[in-house]
Amino acid sequence: MSETTEPASNDSPAPASGTPSRNVVSIVVNVIVSVAVLAACLFGYTLLGERQRPQRSKPKKSAVTVVTTEALTPHKGPVQIEANGVVVPFREIRLATEVAGRIIEQSDNLRAGRMVEAGEVLIRLDPIEYELEVERLRAQAAQEASEIVAADVGIENTGQLTLLAEQQLRIATEERERVASLVKRQAASVAEVDVAKRAELSARAALVELQNRRRELVASKQLIVDKQALTATALKRAELDLARCTVKSPIRGIVVASTVEEQSFVATGTTFVTIEDTSAVEVRTNLTSDQMIWIWSSRGRVSLAGSAGVEIPHVPAMITTEFGAEIFSWPAVLERIDGAGIDPGTRTYPCLFRVDVPESVRSSTESRRLTRGLFVAVSIAADPDRVLYQLPEHAIRPGNRVWLNIDGKLSIVPVTLVSRSDSTVIVELSQPTTATKSFETADVIVSPISDPTEGMAVGTPSEQKPLGAAQMSGTSEATTLTNDRGTADEPTTSGDEKVQG
Template sequence: MKVFRFLAPALLLLAGVGVVLVSGSGNPEEAVVESSSEQPTDSRALVKAEAFVVHQGPLQLEVDGTVVPFREIKLSSEVSGRVLVKDEHCRAGKSVAAGTTLLQIDPADYELDLARLQNQMQQAAVNLQEVDQELANAQELIKLAEEELQLRTREVERLRQLTIGKGVSENEFDAAQRNKILAKNARQTALNQMQVFTTRRKGLVLAQQIADSQLKRAQLDLERTQVTMPVDGIVVTDLVEQGDFVQRGVLLATVEDTSAVEVKCSLEMDDLYWVWSQPSQPLSAADTLSNYGIPPTPVTIRYRMSSRGDIQYTWKGVLTRYDGIGLDERTRTVPCRVLVSDPQAVTVWKGDREVEAGTVTGPRALVRGMYVTVSLEITTKQRIVQVPSSAFRVDNTIGRVRDGRYELLQSLRVVGELEKQSRKYWLLEASEEMLKTGDQVVTSATTLGLTSGMDVKIYKGTLPGTEESESQ
C-alpha cells in the first residue's frame, strides 16, 4: 500500500504525456488547410433595431381629473312665512324636473295684499274718470266765457263809436266796460280751474302707476310663496321641514344642475404647450382678452372601477377654460375645466371592443366626485414619431442607426405613451433632421460600448449573451 501511494502520481503524469502525444500526432498539412479556410471576421458591433413610425391623427395627452357640478344652485326664501307643504321630491338625492313645486309657503298675507292693491287700482281709475269729467266741464265753461267776452267787447266798441251825449250816457258806457271786465274774469277763472284739474290728473296718474307697481310686487310675492325647481337636476340638501317659519333670505335647499357637468383637472406647462400649438383662427391685434383664453380642445373622459379593470366607461367633452387665472403656487400646474355637455351619453368598452351600455352594469352618468382620466385629443402641427419603449433609455436618450452608423440622440421632448397590440410606444417630437425615413432606433437590451459615429450592423435575431437580459 505504501508503494502504490508513491507510484500513483508518477503513473498519472505519464498518462497525461501520452494523451498530448496522441492528440498532436495528426497531419500538419490538414491543420494548415483548416486555418487557411477560415473567413475574416466582421469587426462591426451587432445591435437590434426597429423602424420608427410617424404618428398619425390627434395627439393623446392624459391627466387625472375630478368631476364637479356644472351649476350648484342655492334656493333661498324670497318671502317670509310658514312652510305649509313640502313635496316628497324635496329630499336630498331626489331627481327632480324643472318647474316641480318643492315648497309652499303660506300665501294668505300676500293674497290680502294683492286684493287691497287691486282695490287701490280701481279707486285710482275712478278718480281719473272724475277728474277727466271735471276737465271736460271746465273746457265747456271756457268756451262760454269766451263767447261772453266777445259779446261784451262788441258792445263796448259799439258804444264807443257813438258820441257820448247823443243818446249814450256815461253810466251806460261804464256799465258796458264793467260787463266786459266781468266776462274776462269769468274766462280767467275757467282757465284756472282747467289748469288745476290738469295738475290733479297728473297726480292721479302717478298714484295709479305707483299702485300698479305695488300690485305687480304683490303678485310676485304671491308667486314666490311657491318654491319651484329651477332646472332639471338633483336635490343635494334640504334644510327646512313642513311647519317651519322662514324669513326672507333663509337657505331652503341646494340643487345641482345635471344637464351638464365639468371635470376639474390640472395641466403642466408642457401639456399646455401642445394645447397652444394647435392651429387656431387668426385674431385681431385689438382682441387682447383672447390671450387669456384657451383653445377649445376635444376631450375623452375615461372611468374605470377598481373591481372591473377590463371595463371602461367614456364620455365626450371639451376643454373650455382655465379655472381662474395663473398657476397653482403649490403644484406649479394650471387648473383647467372640461365641459361635458351630455353626462348621460356613456360609451362602454370591454378591452378594445365597444359593447352595449345596457348589457354591462356600471355608472350611466358622470356625477360629482368621480375620479377620472382626461384624455386631450390635440391636433398639432409638430412632427410626432412613435418609438418602441425598448428603444428609450432611462437617461432620456435613444440610439439611431443611419446608413450603418450609430448616433446617440439626446435632449428629447417626450410627448406621451401609446399602447398598440399589447406593445408600448413612446411619442417623441422629432424633426426630419433628427429622424428621417429609413432611420432605425436601437432596441438592444444593452448599449454598453456603443459610441456616436461607430459603425454597427443590425442583427435580426437574438444577440449572443443577451438572452437573459431580454427575457427580463
C-alpha cells in the first residue's frame, strides 16, 4: 500500500529553526542601547568634568568685642534700707496700791481699751483708818509741845533757885573765913569754926543739887524734842498714806488691763491696772550685719545711752503700713539698739525706732494710729560716708559682679548691694588692686558677652571704623559665584565643599 504526500500550503507557520535568530537580535539591540546610554553618561561626565567652588574668604574676626555701655554714675544722697518691723509700746506702766483698803470709788475709764488722762482719779480707798491715825499723831504732837513748855518752865525755875543757892554759898564762905580770922585772934572758939564749915557745906550741897536738877530738866526737854521729831515724821507718813488712798494716772494712755472692781478689798502692793503711754511709740525691727554697716557709716554719729557704748547715728526712717487700700506713713528716728548687741536667736541687731507722733492724719476727718503689734514696713534713710554708684539692675552679673569698660579693657569687679529701687540698684564697688585701674573713666557694660575674661579688649559701636569700599567689593567677589547661565549660585558654609554637576 502506497502513501501519498500532499504539498504544504503558504499559510503554514515558519519553521521552528527561525526563532532563535530573532532572540539574538533583541539581545544585541538592548546591549547596544545600554552601552550607548553609559557612553553618553560617561561622555557627559567627561565633558562637564568636576567643578570645585572657589575658596570663600571670610572677613577676619575683629579683636575688639563690641559692647553696649552706660555711664557709671556716682550716687549722691541717702540710700534706702528696707526692713520689716512691729510696733511696741514706748512705755508701759503698772500701777499698784501703796496702802491696803476697800475701793469706794472707781473711774469709768478703768476698763481695758479706754483712754485715761494724766491726773485722772482711777480709784479711791476707804480713808477712815488713815484719817484717825493722822488725828492721833497730831494730838500726840500737841502733847509733846506742851511737855516742852513745861520743861522750859522747870528749867527757868531751877535757874533762879541756883542763883539764890550761889548767893547763900558765898555768904557761908564769907562767914567761915570771918570765924577763922577771929580764932587766930583768939576771939572765937574752934566749935564756932566747925559750925561755919558745916553751914558752908550745906549751901554748896544745895547749889550742886539745883545744878543737877537743871541738867536733868534740859535732858528731859531734849528727849521730848526728839520724840516730837519722831511724831512729826510719823504724821507725815500717815498723811502720805492718807493721800495714797487716792490713786491717779501719772500719764495719758490706754488701759491695757484692769483687775479690780468697786467695793473690793486690795492689799498693799496689789497691781490693779496697766497703762500704755500713747505720747510716742517704738518700732522694733531686726537688721542684719550688712545693713548695720551702712547705718554705722552714716554721717553725724552720736553715742546713745543704753546701747552698751555702741555709737549709732540718729538715722531718720519712714514707717508705712496699709489700711485697706490706703497707705499711711509716720516719720521715725533710730533710737537705740534693744539689748547689748546681736540677738543670739536670729543673729541680727534688734533696733528700736521712735515715732514721736503716732497719729497719721490723711484728711480732716480721717486718721490712723500706730498700735502695739501692728506689722509695718521700715524704710531707713542711711547716709554712708562711702563712695557708692548707681547702676541699672540688669548690669549685675551672677555672683554680684559687674563688667566695666576701663580704657578699652574689660574689668570684672565684685560689688556689694546696698539698696534696690525699681530698675536701679545702688552698689559699692571693690576698689581696684592696681594703680592702673580707675573708676573715674569707667563705663558699665550692660550687653551680654559670651566668654568674658579679665582684660579682654572691648569697645562701643561708635568706636569701630566702617569698612572701606575696596574691602566691601573684595568680600562681595569672594562670596558670589556665577554659573554658566549667568545666575548667581547660593553661597555655602565652607569653601572646601564640592558640588557634583
